Amino acid sequence: MLHKVLKIHPADNVLVALTDLNSGEKIAFEGEVISLKTQVAAKHKFTVSELNPGDHIYMYGIIVGKAMKPIAKGEAITTENTAHQTSAYTGKRKKYTWSPPDVSNWQDRVFMGYHRSDGQVGTANYWLVVPLVFCENRNIEIMKQAFSEELGFSKPNPYKAFVSQMKQFYLEGNNDAIQGLSIQTIEQEEDNRIFKNIDGIKFLTHNGGCGGIRQDSEALCALIAGYINNPNVAGATILSLGCQNAQPAILREKLAAIDPDYKKPVILLEQQKEGTETRLLTSAIQKTFLALAEADQIERKPAPLSKLTVGLECGGSDGFSGISANPVLGHVSDLLAALGGKTILSEFPELCGVEQELINRCTTDENAEKFVKLMRAYAASAEAVGSGFDMNPSPGNIKDGLITDAIKSAGAAKKGGTSPIVDVLDYTELATKPGLNLLCSPGNDVESTTAMAGSGANIILFTTGLGTPTGNPVTPVIKVASNHKLAKRMSDIIDLDTGSVISGEKTIGQVGDELLNFIIEVASGNAKAKAVLLNQDDFIPWKRGVSL
CATH class of the missing domain: 3.40.50 (Rossmann fold)
Incomplete structure (x- = not known):
């Protein structure tokens, strides 16, 4: 049976409405009856006692706000009568004790994952392709177009067929028919991936790596290193322009900080060294393809x-x-x-x-x-x-x-x-x-x-x-x-x-x-x-x- 209200913590002075409540409705709670002074929508809160300006509002047993004007007993708290307020905090005030839950039903359970050489286990097996600077975003997109469909990683797009149908009706001069069209759900196509143990190639783009402050570029390199290190990643292809703030040396430094003997394959290419865009992309695509073939050898255990x-x-x-x-x-x-x-x-x-x-x-x-x-x-x-x-x-x-x-x-x-x-x-x-x-x-x-x-x-x-x-x-x-x-x-x-x-x-x-x-x-x-x-x-x- 659905209750109408909930008191989350014994110290709270508001109740949560679990369903829409009407003004004038009488709520029986903990031995008393509260007559609602306002409508209270589901998910909102109302007071269980009268509050004066400055009085604290408690939920979950802590201060979560203060009254900005008089709030009657049974009145909804809103942005008009309540403001944000919290308690001050300092260092540790008391020792914390914890009673762990019973996990006997889970103790022997396992999942089938991809085991990495550093002891981590992935729940997926992805190859990562990411730029060190936004200047390389276009090349990342070109690689995505080249790889996704050919290797069976692309997914059907029902909206493409939807637009095609509208285009056809438009060319026939039948605009009225467009209004009657609807999206047809496309069932997932048969798995035609060449590399069966690779869950996908993930092509990331961003607007960082240069400009801004140097700390942003350093944080970006640390983040990318973390993504390469993620247990769900088999390895990565990194594209660099060459002159940007987010230098390859910083990325290597961040990877070394994770593990001085880093073993995951990382293909790092610099456009200003490679020369033409064609040389860069040809090398990146060839090296990535061969690395995918190697990463495909790992299986779930x-x-x-x-x-x-x-x-x-x-x-x-x-x-x-x-x-x-x-x-x-x-x-x-x-x-x-x-x-x-x-x-x-x-x-x-x-x-x-x-x-x-x-x-x-x-x-x-x-x-x-x-x-x-x-x-x-x-x-x-x-x-x-x-x-x-x-x-x-x-x-x-x-x-x-x-x-x-x-x-x-x-x-x-x-x-x-x-x-x-x-x-x-x-x-x-x-x-x-x-x-x-x-x-x-x-x-x-x-x-x-x-x-x-x-x-x-x-x-x-x-x-x-x-x-x-x-x-x-x-x-x-x-x-x-x-x-x-x-x-x-x-x-x-x-x-x-x-x-x-x-x-x-x-x-x-x-x-x-x-x-x-x-x-x-x-x-x-x-x-x-x-x-x-x-x-x-x-x-x-x-x-x-x-x-x-």
Whole structure:
């Protein structure tokens, strides 16, 4: 039976509406009756007591806002009567203890992955083609055109046939017929890949590598090195112009920092040394083809779940994300931590307000201090240009119940479960320690998923309440919906529906177990995430300026 309201934490002074509630409706809760003073849409919150200006608003047991004007008991909190507010944070205040979940049902489970010489295991086997500078983007696109169809990696495009039909009707002078056309679903063609153990060649482009500040180019080289190092990547072809800031020597330095005896094949060609474009592309294509033939020799073999490194992301969040989809990811994160796997929680602007809790969960004082330093530096850089974390919620977030950044953050942090934080990583640093890792990245969906793959994630879980068509070139992105309506409306991008948590049909643990089972299937190549099927290969390096 669907309850009408939810109190997330005993200390909260607001309730979450689980369904649309009308003004004047009487809500029976914890032995009293609250008469609603306003309409409260599903996912939004209303007060359980009268609030005066300056009074704190609590959700998830922490401060998430303050009243800007008198708010009556039973009145919805909105951007007109509520402002962002959080508690101050310092270093570790108390020792953190954790009781790991029972993982006996998962202890002997395996996935079928690609074992690398450095001990990592990939959930896919991709070849990477990426430029060191935007000047080479055109050559990357030419290589993509040359390889994709000929090697069987291209996918059918139903919209091409759609346009062809419209063109034909137009030439016949039958414009009325165009209105009646519809897209015909094209079934996946038979696998005609020449290299059966290569999941694809990923051609990345970007607008960096030169201009801007030198630190951006250095960070780009570190990010590309992280992508080459990602367990889902067999090797890479890198195109350089020659005169740009992002020099090949910097990339080699970043690779050596990962492993001085780096063994993955890396083809690095410089256009200004090769001469003509024809010479550059001929050499790049020949060398890449031969490298693909070599990479095709590797096959999937069993690997323990401890070899999973799972990124935890949310985007297009709604008022249900923090009570269904995100806690489900938290359950999975805790299971993997107990199994010796790694998880990565990023999006620092969306940890605003929960800093002290995360600091207390750090296993070392050094990590706690690093997190404080990164958070304060990030917040200061936003304020320096007249912005701030309080401006993080998008219009879609606000419309669906996340009216302050602290409310959004408190729910977003649930993706990290309850396990101790074993490491705090700056942008482009690699996740190497089993357990939960914090990674400094923007809240921007693509910049964040780009960062997690660069830090070693071989699977990314992505929760959404509004619907976000985002993927990653080298790491499968599994989309998790917070509610039934979204899962049904945008079924083409959603892999798992956690709406049953809201309806009370299932528990967070039950849905979390379903998600981990699906992760194993995707990691083994038995199932494909919708983002992979839709070829959503989003890649945006973070220029260390202000991005929320």
